[in-house]
Amino acid sequence: MLNWESIFATRSSRMRASEIRELLKLLDRPDIISFAGGIPDPALFPDQEFKAAYADIFNSSAVNSALQYSVSEGYKPLREWLVKQMAALNIPCELENVFIVSGSQQGLDYLGKLFLSPDDTALVTWPTYLGALQAFNAYEPTYDQLTPNGNRTPDSYRAQASAAGGKVKFAYLSADFANPTGETVDQAGREKVLALAEELDIAVIEDAAYQSLRYDGNPIAPILATEIAKNGHINDTRTIYCGSFSKTLAPGLRVGFIVANAAVIRKLVLMKQAADLHSSTINQIAIAHVAERGFDAQVAKIKSVYSHRRNVMLAALEKYMPAGTSWTKPEGGMFIWVTLPKGIDGAKLLAKSLETAKVAFVPGKAFFADGSGENTFRVSFSCANDQMIEEGISRLGALIESEIGG
Amino acid sequence: MLNWESIFATRSSRMRASEIRELLKLLDRPDIISFAGGIPDPALFPDQEFKAAYADIFNSSAVNSALQYSVSEGYKPLREWLVKQMAALNIPCELENVFIVSGSQQGLDYLGKLFLSPDDTALVTWPTYLGALQAFNAYEPTYDQLTPNGNRTPDSYRAQASAAGGKVKFAYLSADFANPTGETVDQAGREKVLALAEELDIAVIEDAAYQSLRYDGNPIAPILATEIAKNGHINDTRTIYCGSFSKTLAPGLRVGFIVANAAVIRKLVLMKQAADLHSSTINQIAIAHVAERGFDAQVAKIKSVYSHRRNVMLAALEKYMPAGTSWTKPEGGMFIWVTLPKGIDGAKLLAKSLETAKVAFVPGKAFFADGSGENTFRVSFSCANDQMIEEGISRLGALIESEIGG
Numbered sequence: 001m002l003n004w005e006s007i008f009a010t011r012s013s014r015m016r017a018s019e020i021r022e023l024l025k026l027l028d029r030p031d032i033i034s035f036a037g038g039i040p041d042p043a044l045f046p047d048q049e050f051k052a053a054y055a056d057i058f059n060s061s062a063v064n065s066a067l068q069y070s071v072s073e074g075y076k077p078l079r080e081w082l083v084k085q086m087a088a089l090n091i092p093c094e095l096e097n098v099f100i101v102s103g104s105q106q107g108l109d110y111l112g113k114l115f116l117s118p119d120d121t122a123l124v125t126w127p128t129y130l131g132a133l134q135a136f137n138a139y140e141p142t143y144d145q146l147t148p149n150g151n152r153t154p155d156s157y158r159a160q161a162s163a164a165g166g167k168v169k170f171a172y173l174s175a176d177f178a179n180p181t182g183e184t185v186d187q188a189g190r191e192k193v194l195a196l197a198e199e200l201d202i203a204v205i206e207d208a209a210y211q212s213l214r215y216d217g218n219p220i221a222p223i224l225a226t227e228i229a230k231n232g233h234i235n236d237t238r239t240i241y242c243g244s245f246s247k248t249l250a251p252g253l254r255v256g257f258i259v260a261n262a263a264v265i266r267k268l269v270l271m272k273q274a275a276d277l278h279s280s281t282i283n284q285i286a287i288a289h290v291a292e293r294g295f296d297a298q299v300a301k302i303k304s305v306y307s308h309r310r311n312v313m314l315a316a317l318e319k320y321m322p323a324g325t326s327w328t329k330p331e332g333g334m335f336i337w338v339t340l341p342k343g344i345d346g347a348k349l350l351a352k353s354l355e356t357a358k359v360a361f362v363p364g365k366a367f368f369a370d371g372s373g374e375n376t377f378r379v380s381f382s383c384a385n386d387q388m389i390e391e392g393i394s395r396l397g398a399l400i401e402s403e404i405g406g
Numbered sequence: 407m408l409n410w411e412s413i414f415a416t417r418s419s420r421m422r423a424s425e426i427r428e429l430l431k432l433l434d435r436p437d438i439i440s441f442a443g444g445i446p447d448p449a450l451f452p453d454q455e456f457k458a459a460y461a462d463i464f465n466s467s468a469v470n471s472a473l474q475y476s477v478s479e480g481y482k483p484l485r486e487w488l489v490k491q492m493a494a495l496n497i498p499c500e501l502e503n504v505f506i507v508s509g510s511q512q513g514l515d516y517l518g519k520l521f522l523s524p525d526d527t528a529l530v531t532w533p534t535y536l537g538a539l540q541a542f543n544a545y546e547p548t549y550d551q552l553t554p555n556g557n558r559t560p561d562s563y564r565a566q567a568s569a570a571g572g573k574v575k576f577a578y579l580s581a582d583f584a585n586p587t588g589e590t591v592d593q594a595g596r597e598k599v600l601a602l603a604e605e606l607d608i609a610v611i612e613d614a615a616y617q618s619l620r621y622d623g624n625p626i627a628p629i630l631a632t633e634i635a636k637n638g639h640i641n642d643t644r645t646i647y648c649g650s651f652s653k654t655l656a657p658g659l660r661v662g663f664i665v666a667n668a669a670v671i672r673k674l675v676l677m678k679q680a681a682d683l684h685s686s687t688i689n690q691i692a693i694a695h696v697a698e699r700g701f702d703a704q705v706a707k708i709k710s711v712y713s714h715r716r717n718v719m720l721a722a723l724e725k726y727m728p729a730g731t732s733w734t735k736p737e738g739g740m741f742i743w744v745t746l747p748k749g750i751d752g753a754k755l756l757a758k759s760l761e762t763a764k765v766a767f768v769p770g771k772a773f774f775a776d777g778s779g780e781n782t783f784r785v786s787f788s789c790a791n792d793q794m795i796e797e798g799i800s801r802l803g804a805l806i807e808s809e810i811g812g
Contacts (some may be wrong), residue, residue: 012520058461069445115414156676271421
């Protein structure tokens, strides 16, 4: 029989199963308290609003166009709503700057596809969003470490990229409440990333998946807003802003967006036309209905719930984590990042935890492009109630304490 | 400012605007009779059935999971329905062989991504589906001509692929009522393609987008069915079957599927996880509802309408096309392919037609990987009523006659 490996493209060797996905299967085990997933709490979905939106589509003359093929750039009223939304973030733009994708994960895939030839270099933080690494891996890049507040010289990046056989193409980062750390890059760090990108003459990919979910502290301008303020116009910028409705409205519709220089958007539209024609017409219309009628109220609702859960989890960590551990104090998002004493392996801890403490989390190693970070793990508070958090972190703290002791 | 071309991947030079897409814009001009689009007639969409399906989702306990993230392989009840559907086509398979994609265009993109490294060779017919060429182009292959009933030797393919710097990876074809020709590959041709693939040890990609739309003549077994009959089990086959709900139910939901060897499906699932996580959960559920409740009735309805339109168009061609032209006589699908006398250019004819005859069609050249086929064009009957067909083909025939005469 055909030996498939012999005809797969070279990129296929970098397509491997996701630890997070495998772990999500554990959510079904009722005896496990899981902080592993990074998904929104379905109890907070605006289901009545979506119900009304779909019903309205089928009760209007829009039904035939909702079920039909549509343009690759996306549903115009949704793009118009996004233009207004971006203006409120100090990102003035036009329709030509807004492109709808099937979830911001697809945006990352398309940007990898647009920029990366094999052996090119992508700059990412250590750790970074696992899904970004997976999306980019298909285009066979190497990675170098982006340190927003560090002081690596442009020449050192160029030299390393050249040694790897390609060029640096972009710096990817999540500036607000990043997955997995929950941390935010401050204004100085954002400006340094932008300055580095200018010196290297590369793009910046700003992953804003959690941008709306700030619970306290002062908002920091998106990198794209900073660059527009500096250069005068979005069509004179190098920052590509990737947004999502998955954390605010609902992920199951697969609707996200990219806002950027029109030169990039035009290329992405051509790419999408060849890759999947367009994102679901009916879902784009439904998202536009729900967003127009009550995006701010929905965001206010979920922020109130998630910020409470973050508070409860931070208090529980303070109460139960043994000396020698540390963790981030996120101002938003869904995640807290725990660092264990050196020598304690997050993956081994998870295996033990699933047997004894019955608590799930995500070991940190997968989020590091260089495979480091063994002594870290990610917990999410988005789907956990007070009792689960108290109980789960208590058990986890006890397990870690015994590991340190042992 | 950043010179984007300097950081785009090499593949981006092959991403160009689609002539068909540009032409679709003409559909809005009320004075033009258009046979250009290849889209289903929206008047035939099962809109009441979809209305009920979405309403049922929001009135059931499934609503939260419909709005939530879901697994990359697709919604299980839809895959179960497809297993039964495939059995009726003599394609016995299991859940592990069925994978949901966001329209069969995405399936083609993923298969290009899975198999093609730069300079590998894809075998396609001359002409072939333009969207397949666009999807594959992103992975920088070369093309060689697949001739289902021809007699090229495997060695000649190997030599040409090797000269191009890679290997032959797959043969792609639409065996039933192909876009753009409307033609069907007979059983002998299918077996020859399979034999060639076996000798070259490559995959066969069977694009079955129009498979359900047979209006007369005897059904011919899918290539995958033939191969399973020969080898005993789908997991011992090399044929990858790509299907769509876009022509039968509705394209706006973006739901298609791939049925193949589990070894291929496993790799595609990993690819999708990295590329867009999964296809829209709610749309997969809605498609499953509508398919379970009345797929056959819906297909019977559209076949009756489209077969009538095909008959009217064939009769009009017979009546109005001048001597020296010829055209295909499709047994199904949406398209008829017209060949003009040598020297008459389809693209120039279109430009003239839009000014004088006011009839739109798609010039054939874009469907040829080698850029030949100038004297051909595609007409679609799927969205045209009797009067439009009579009037449009009459005007087009007169224009062509004057071109031949002049």
